[in-house]
Amino acid sequence: MLRTLDLRNRAGGDRDYRDLLPRAEFDVDAAVEVVRPICDAVRDHGEHALREYSERFDHVVPERFRVPAEALGRALNELDPELRAAFETSITRRRTVSQAERGETSVEVELAPGAHVGQRMIPVGRVGLYVPGGLAPLASSVIMNVVPAQVAGVGSLALASPPQREFGGLPHPNILALCALLGIDEVYAVGGAQAVAMFAHGVPGLCPRVDLITGPGNIYVVAAKRLLKGLVGIDSEAGTTEIGILADDSADPVFVAADLVSQAEHDPNAAAVLVTDSEPLVAAVAAELDRQVPASKHADRIRTALTGPQSAVIMVADLEQGLDVINAYAAEHLELQVRDAAGVAGRIRNAGAIFVGSYSPVSLGDYSAGSTHVLPTGGCACHSSGLNVKSFLRAVHVIDYDADALAAIGHGVELFAEAEDLPAHAAAITARLDRVADRRGTGRPGTGADA
Missing domain, CATH: 3.40.50.1980 (Nitrogenase molybdenum iron protein domain)
Incomplete structure (x- = not known):
């Protein structure tokens, strides 16, 4: 039911695999x-x-x-x-x-006496x-x-x-x-x-x-x-849902097939990708799909998703290549059904959410794991995060310098602004440094004050 893409003789890092991997059409x-x-x-x-x-x-x-x-x-x-x-x-x-x-x-940093920069997290x-x-x-x-x-x-x-x-x-x-x-x-x-x-x-x-x-x-x-x-x-x-499963010969084919089916149930364009180095597992999963899909309520939808160009079994030479491939795929949902799944999880760089071991299926995350299920798709997990509390917060810096703190650094700011050919920026600093100098009854602070 799932087509096979054999990458065992193809060496390369994760970036070399990105153009080879199946993706749902999403124009x-x-x-x-x-x-x-x-x-x-x-x-x-x-x-x-x-x-x-x-x-x-x-x-x-x-x-x-x-x-x-x-x-x-x-x-x-x-x-x-x-x-x-x-x-x-x-x-x-x-x-x-x-x-x-x-x-x-909120956080606040004192950079020097009288020089404070803070950050407030303000809700939308x-x-x-x-x-x-x-x-x-x-x-x-x-x-x-x-x-x-x-x-x-x-x-x-x-x-x-x-x-x-x-x-x-x-x-x-x-x-x-x-x-x-x-x-x-x-x-x-x-x-x-x-x-x-x-x-x-x-x-x-x-x-x-x-x-x-x-x-x-x-x-x-x-x-x-x-x-x-x-x-x-x-x-x-976010596009159509996708599941990537990295599995070795220790994986239970009943679980692997059930999880591929569960995500294919979402949509005819849903993507289901199994990455493995085990040919016996592939055969056992294929047999399970032949058993499980016809028994499913949404069999036609599932079959369309599993046989579509966005879904595949990807054969790799070993776990190391599998990690490169799965990091290249950057799955919305990534299951690790391998030995030492927790250790392997620490080597994953790109995934919307990582489901560790045989008893952490994606369906758990869809509902009651405590995690979010609004996740990046289409490979965007290499640069984006799922919906979380910080999605609803804005980080706002609060800058609070007193006169002495500005005087201590002001000449350097003037030089910086002049170097960018923004003299009015420098003038905004100069006006204040002159006021400080007048108040003190001294000349303008020079470079020594900045040291």
Whole structure:
């Protein structure tokens, strides 16, 4: 079911492998031109445009785009008690990890007497959170977006998720129940690019504009985020999900196959990549896929993903080459099903999240591990991080020098500014140094004062 790419006779470091590895097609540039008129229409026509696109894309127009408080309460009251307990466990664990992520809120350094530079971590003022509702209503994304934003101290949170025809134009009840459980009362039954545009531009009388938009979505959601980036901040341009598994002959083929299937279930374009030096494992995994896929509820979707060009078994000569290949792939989700998995984890440089050993599957991270599941895709894990508390914080330096501290370093600053041919920059320093000299009744401090 998975094609095989044999790299055993190909030597090289991780950068040499990047162009050889399978990737999902994700043409955001083309999608930007599709969503541009949608975003412009929401900007110019507000709720009228939202109604038009809701009918066109979601095939239902909500009675009200903002979900009423009674609908949120009803969804929570009707939530299955066992499912509610599972939600609460996930929330507790994600909140515990988030509180640890936040760390110090401010620092201050004294560079010299009277010379202080500090850093404050200031929460974003207002955030728009997007929760997909297409092939799967990702209620778990409510937790992954809301909890770290709350821990960061964001003062205003709004959430949007597509209206569902089978639920009378409201988002999925599980999404609403989680919003109620987390105390989020500003919820909109708006999906797709139009939700991103609503957050970015604001809609008079309905939704004030936000400062930052976070959350996963399809290619049109991603394209809208790219188009409107700058007007608002965004978390990332996350594409279709992907799993990379580095495995040796100690791996359990039942587990490996189950994990490949679990991520392929997300989307026909989902990527599933197994990197191994064990031919017997490949044969055993193939047999397991033949058994597990037909028994799955979404077999057709899974089969399409596993047989697509974005998925493959990659044969390597040994673990060392496997590490180069997996670092080159920079998987959104990376599983290590190898001997000494914890030791190998320390050698991973590029991954959105690392799942160590046979009993830390990606599905655990998708829901209740305590980690984030909003992660960089498409190789972006080599330079980007998953959504976390710091995604909702801005680092602001606070510079506080007194007159003597400025005098001690000012001449050097003047020289620096003159060297860049910015004399007005130097003059702003000179005016102050002259004032200090006048106050002291001395001449201008010279280079000796800077030493």
